[in-house]
Amino acid sequence: RAASMGYKTAFLEPDPHAPAAQVSERVGFGFAEADLEALAARCDVITVEFENVPPEALAFLEARVPVRPAGELFRVSRHRALEKHALAALGLPTAPYRVLAPGDDVAGVLGAVGGRGILKTAELGYDGKGQRRVASEAELAAALAELNVPCVLEGYVDFVRELSIQVARNPSGELAFSGLVENLHAGGILRRSVYPAAASEETELAARQYARTLAEAWRLEGLLTLELFELEDGSLRVNEIAPRVHNSGHLTQDGGGASQFEMQLRAALDLPLADFAPQLPCVMVNILGWPEDQPEPAWEEIVRLPGARLHLYGKAHRPGRKLGHVNVVGKTRAEVLEGAARVEAVLGVRL
Ligand code: ATP
Ligand code: MG
Ligand code: MG
Secondary structure, X not given: OOHHHOOOOEEEOXXXXXXXXXXXXXXXXXXXXXXXXXXXXXXXXXXXXXXXXXHHHHHXXXXXXXXXXXXXXXXXXXXXXXXXXXXXXXXXXXXXEEEEOOOOOOXXXXXXXXOXXXXXXXXXXXXXXXXXXXXXXXXXXXXXXXXXXOEEEEEOOOOOEEEEEEEEXXXXXXXXXXXXXXXXXXXXXEEEEEEOOOOOHHHHHHHHHHHHHHHHHOOOOEEEEEEEEEOXXXXXXXXXXXXXXXXXXXXXXXXXXXXXXXXXXXXXXXOOOOOOOOOOOEEEEEEEOOXXXXXXXXXXXXHHOOOXXXXXXXXXXXXOOEEEEEXXXXXXXXXXXXXXXXXXXXXXXXX
C-alpha cells in the first residue's frame, strides 16, 4: 500500500522470497542489531504490524527513529495480564480474570470468575492456541500444569455476538473510526466478519467510546483494533486489543472506503484522517488450510461469484492455517450474507 502511495519502504523479514520484496527493500532478516541499525538508517518512520517483535528490538529502533505505534503498546497488548490491567485502569469492562502461574494454588479461583472459564497463556497465543476451557477446579489445575507458563484465567462470557472496531490516531491527535464489524469464530479461529454488524446504534457508540478512550490515553500513533463481546443487555466487554491491522478489518479492502492498511500508514505518517467504515455491506470469509485428504478449493468458482473478491496470500499450505480470504460486497446485508454462504459452500466450510 505504501509503495502505491509513493513512499519508499524497507522491511525486516527472514524469508528472502517474502511477497513484500517485490515492492520494498529487504534490509535484514531478523532482529540482530546490525539489521535494526540498517533499517533505522533508511527510515524516517517505522511502523509495526506484528505483536511479537521482541520489545528490545522496538526499544533499539525507538532510540533512533519514530516507531508508530510505540513499542509500549505492543509490550502491553502482547501480554494478556498487562493488557487486562491496562484496560481495568482505564475503566474499560472485561471478563472477570485472575493471573495464574504454574504451581499456584487454584482453590477458589474459578469460583471468583464465575465457575466456568478459559485459561489462556499470557503470551504468544493466537487463533485460540494456548487456551483451555475449564469448568471445574480439577480441570483448571490440570490445564495450568499442562500449559506450564504464566496464564490468565478469564470467566466465560455468554455473549450474543462478537464485535470489533478500529481506531486510527495520528501524532497530531486526529482520530478516525472504522465501522462496527461482527465476527464469527469457530474453535477460537475467526471464520467470518460482517459489516454492518447487527448491533444497535448505542452499542456502536459505546464501542467507539472505548476505542477513543484507549487511543487517547495511550496517545496512539497508528491503528488499533478492539475485540469486543456484546451481552444480552447490549453492554460490551473488551476481549483483547491489537495495536495493528487485524483479520476482522480485511473487509475494508473492498468495501469502498479507505482500507485499514492505508489508515495505519496515514496515521503513522501524520496524514489527515477520515472515518473509514466501508461504503457497502461486506462479508469477509477466511480461507483456512484444507485437510490433507481434501482437494484444493475451486478458486475459479469463487472468482465467478458476483461481488466476490479473492485474496490469496501465497503462503505454504498447512491444514488450519490462514491462507487468504474472500470479501463479498453487495448492496444489502442479506445479499452479502447469501454470497458468503456460497463462498463457504465452495470452500467446504461447515460452521
Ligand atoms: P486472535 O488473537 O487470533 O483473535 P486469540 O488466540 O488471542 O485469538 P482470543 O481472542 O482470546 O484468542 O479468543 C478466541 C475466541 O475464543 C474469541 O474470539 C471468542 O470466540 C472465544 N473466547 C475467548 N475468550 C472468551 C471468554 N472469556 N468467554 C467466552 N468466549 C471467549
Ligand atoms: Mg489475540
Ligand atoms: Mg482474539
